[in-house]
Amino acid sequence: MQLINAILSSRFWALFKKEFAQIFRNRQLVIQLLVPPTVFLIIFGFALSPDFQNLKVGITDYSNSRAAREFIEIFKQTDAFVVSRYYADQQDMVADLATGKLTVGITIPPEFADDIARRRTAQVQALYDAVDANTASIASNYIAQLVSDYNALQLNTRSSNASRSGQRDRVSSQTSVFYNPGLETSWFIVSGTIGILLTVIGSQAAASLVVREKEAGTIEQLMMTPASNTEVILAKVCPLLVLLTCDVFIALILARLVFSLPLRGNLLLLLIISVLYFWVGISIGILIATYSKSEQQTQLTAFFVNPPLVLLSGATTPITSMPTFVQWLTYLDPMRYFIEVCRGVLLKGVGLETLWHQVLILVIFATVLMSLSIRQFRQQLS
Amino acid sequence: MTIRPKRIIVQTIKELTQLGRDRLTLTLALGLPLILLLLFGFAVSLEVNKINFAVQDLDRTPTSREYIATFEGTNKFNIVTQGADVDVPKLLDRGRISAGLIIPPEFSRDLQRSGRSAEIQILVDGTDANTANIVRGYAKATNNTFVQNLPGINTLAVSLHSRLWYNPGLETLKYVGTGALALTVTLFPALLAGLATAREYEHLTILQVYASSLSGTEYLLGKAAAFWLVGMAEVLLVNLEAWLFFGLWFAGNPTPIILGSCLYIACGVLWGIFLGSNTKVQSAAIQAISFTAFLLSLQLSGFIYPVANIPIAIRWVSYLIPARYYIELTRDAYVRGVGWFGVWLQVLALTILIGLFFFLAWRKMQKMQVNS
Numbered sequence: 001m002q003l004i005n006a007i008l009s010s011r012f013w014a015l016f017k018k019e020f021a022q023i024f025r026n027r028q029l030v031i032q033l034l035v036p037p038t039v040f041l042i043i044f045g046f047a048l049s050p051d052f053q054n055l056k057v058g059i060t061d062y063s064n065s066r067a068a069r070e071f072i073e074i075f076k077q078t079d080a081f082v083v084s085r086y087y088a089d090q091q092d093m094v095a096d097l098a099t100g101k102l103t104v105g106i107t108i109p110p111e112f113a114d115d116i117a118r119r120r121t122a123q124v125q126a127l128y129d130a131v132d133a134n135t136a137s138i139a140s141n142y143i144a145q146l147v148s149d150y151n152a153l154q155l156n157t158r159s160s161n162a163s164r165s166g167q168r169d170r171v172s173s174q175t176s177v178f179y180n181p182g183l184e185t186s187w188f189i190v191s192g193t194i195g196i197l198l199t200v201i202g203s204q205a206a207a208s209l210v211v212r213e214k215e216a217g218t219i220e221q222l223m224m225t226p227a228s229n230t231e232v233i234l235a236k237v238c239p240l241l242v243l244l245t246c247d248v249f250i251a252l253i254l255a256r257l258v259f260s261l262p263l264r265g266n267l268l269l270l271l272i273i274s275v276l277y278f279w280v281g282i283s284i285g286i287l288i289a290t291y292s293k294s295e296q297q298t299q300l301t302a303f304f305v306n307p308p309l310v311l312l313s314g315a316t317t318p319i320t321s322m323p324t325f326v327q328w329l330t331y332l333d334p335m336r337y338f339i340e341v342c343r344g345v346l347l348k349g350v351g352l353e354t355l356w357h358q359v360l361i362l363v364i365f366a367t368v369l370m371s372l373s374i375r376q377f378r379q380q381l382s
Numbered sequence: 383m384t385i386r387p388k389r390i391i392v393q394t395i396k397e398l399t400q401l402g403r404d405r406l407t408l409t410l411a412l413g414l415p416l417i418l419l420l421l422f423g424f425a426v427s428l429e430v431n432k433i434n435f436a437v438q439d440l441d442r443t444p445t446s447r448e449y450i451a452t453f454e455g456t457n458k459f460n461i462v463t464q465g466a467d468v469d470v471p472k473l474l475d476r477g478r479i480s481a482g483l484i485i486p487p488e489f490s491r492d493l494q495r496s497g498r499s500a501e502i503q504i505l506v507d508g509t510d511a512n513t514a515n516i517v518r519g520y521a522k523a524t525n526n527t528f529v530q531n532l533p534g535i536n537t538l539a540v541s542l543h544s545r546l547w548y549n550p551g552l553e554t555l556k557y558v559g560t561g562a563l564a565l566t567v568t569l570f571p572a573l574l575a576g577l578a579t580a581r582e583y584e585h586l587t588i589l590q591v592y593a594s595s596l597s598g599t600e601y602l603l604g605k606a607a608a609f610w611l612v613g614m615a616e617v618l619l620v621n622l623e624a625w626l627f628f629g630l631w632f633a634g635n636p637t638p639i640i641l642g643s644c645l646y647i648a649c650g651v652l653w654g655i656f657l658g659s660n661t662k663v664q665s666a667a668i669q670a671i672s673f674t675a676f677l678l679s680l681q682l683s684g685f686i687y688p689v690a691n692i693p694i695a696i697r698w699v700s701y702l703i704p705a706r707y708y709i710e711l712t713r714d715a716y717v718r719g720v721g722w723f724g725v726w727l728q729v730l731a732l733t734i735l736i737g738l739f740f741f742l743a744w745r746k747m748q749k750m751q752v753n754s
Contacts, residue, residue, distance in 0.1 A: 126543065301406075
């Protein structure tokens, strides 16, 4: 009780109230802080889908046999591919591939049925439009799987026909997908987007605040108050923290409603670590602001800093897909650890005992950045 | 709608001088795209190359070791740890592995007995559904390879020969590089133009413009021309860098991409001016421009994820995004090389968008009056 009284009557609280009121009077800032997370979370969650469906397959079947038709069935059995056209001539199929109308063109040679009947290995050709390297590699992965399954099935049919009775798939593999059995693509993106939005908005808002004060010249008035420099800065930062925490809530609720994003871990843990991460984001913003002379420079410098932070964090594209030397760079990115925490708590349901590593690093980042920014700010004030 | 070319040129020179005085901004405007190009090119990828993998081998016979060796032999799986007391779920929790195998104790015994099939458990980290899908596919295929290599089983029914058209090395760099090229020149022309416009409203120098005999169109064209020049300079530099680092060079006729770049930069600049004149405050202008011109372009233009995957409800938005057409232009120019036949539609679309954005920006400015 006494502690609460002490806080409420302190100079810090007075400054806090002033900063809070100032922010709310700036309706644009409030909108900036609350609207983009909601809108963009939804757009990105829906739009960024590496789900591959309805990839167009063209087929040139020179064999025209029942065996070939049975083989072609494998493409029809999955959502991933849709047989878009049958071609009489491979050249026509290749022309369509060239203009991007097909993702893959399959050519079945005239000897196909013969080879299958005589138990020789039949040769089938697949031509991929590899301009989109990612789609091509995923398509080729799927098709290799389909062909492999087809081969296994043929093996079974043949061996059971040859009276090696009962020898089914010699090794049957049972796959379990952890954390995301439905393989919802949106979960990866949405859990990352929450991190992106918080970083970008946090640093921009903080930078804005500080520079605005500088430009408006009210810095001198702040210096004249009896509050110490640390109190001034803390009072600036705390309303932002409150608003950003609201952002987290909104983002989580939206994600749950729209994408069924689970929250398997401890919400309180996530919130605490989020607040910790906000310190990092806000410190970065303040640091940027102290080095800039105008609002324009601040925002441009923020653009210097934010994209690397976002791209190297694993928020939209996985770190495991990056080249090795780039993966080493990601260790320097505080956002990387925050995203790991987000995904850990939301999707994996793990707690501090697994995440202490990331939390420790975030604490170090926060302390170092905060003290750097406070020191810079103080130097500027005096 | 009066247009006196001399006035436009004067306006352009004034904008450029103003820009030139702000050294930091100029350096950032020209230097940042270069850095972003490298970043996008190298960091953005959905490829799955080295899958970190753990094996709990409860069988520990030569057969089980051969099974594990099949996985190692694919060069896709990188075994982080193996043994009888490896806790695969825990390693998944920690994020140290993307997938794991559990080989039961009766594995080799079941394999040797006909009429029984040996069971293997494959555990995959599903946080990233795209990678999980690919990993699952590789694991199954490797399993099938092992089965096919078993003694007594012979010919494959079908052998698939794959050829990769246009990009035989399946170089993600070429694909992502062309997208990165398009994206890096997206942000700054729009941003600078928007900031300059918003600043005029913020510092009220717009009143001087109103009071002068400059017409709305002249003002708009002058401003746009200045930042268009900066944008084209960026395009030049970025293309040079792409050639140096990604080995991107014209695969066919360069004229569509040259014309396309001019059109695209104009789109960006006009959109920036439109947003700047609407938000009227620099910080808001930046937010608006970075979210629309940059983030929307990043996500909805087909840079990382194909446009065909976007649900129809949102796909209409991508039709309005110039970046989408520009990426198709760059991909054709540097990789496919088909030329005008393949991309005239995209060039047309960009022209239409220029008209649209110009109209929007002009409508705001034409009155040249302070709103009462």
